[in-house]
Amino acid sequence: EAGVAQSPRYKIIEKRQSVAFWCNPISGHATLYWYQQILGQGPKLLIQFQNNGVVDDSQLPKDRFSAERLKGVDSTLKIQPAKLEDSAVYLCASEPETTDTQYFGPGTRLTVL
């Protein structure tokens, strides 16, 4: 079974630029999560999708971050414009309806200069 795919793996941008991350969850997983993990900290939930609907985006900085999950499969997370404090690893995870376990992708390491 293929795991959660994310791209790019690494991205370096300057502040005020825009960036987008892509995630392809495990086939059949209805729930998809985006997390932000700052160095030395645990993952922090940004947004949770159930199929293509948003369940929780209470911690998403909506003035600069946006996310969508078209057709309930792939998802993109966008930051526009980026700030220095957005430097982090952005993790995507998916979860099947049959279990309570989230499966994580390899993450995208973002550096904002």
Place this chain on the structure above:
Amino acid sequence: GQNIDQPTEMTATEGAIVQINCTYQTSGFNGLFWYQQHAGEAPTFLSYNVLDGLEEKGRFSSFLSRSKGYSYLLLKELQMKDSASYLCAVRDYDRGYNKLIFGAGTRLAVHP
């Protein structure tokens, strides 16, 4: 509010046993997870507890006491490859859905 505490760092010797503690405070506790995360990699699932008691899976065991808001992860027969961060995560049920809240992680260094 929600709070998860675990030690920042631990060291242990190859072949030994180590216990990583986690205490939590949440309003809608609905299970506790332990994840392993090697440097630069994604977290991988280790264990899940929703009822009190010990869950054993090979060299790894996890314990939960809901009344005390306490869990631990026990690693036996430590190997060098066990050097990683161990994340305690609580599933919190709020406003009709579950979400995972992660602790900051415990960085374990196993030395010969």
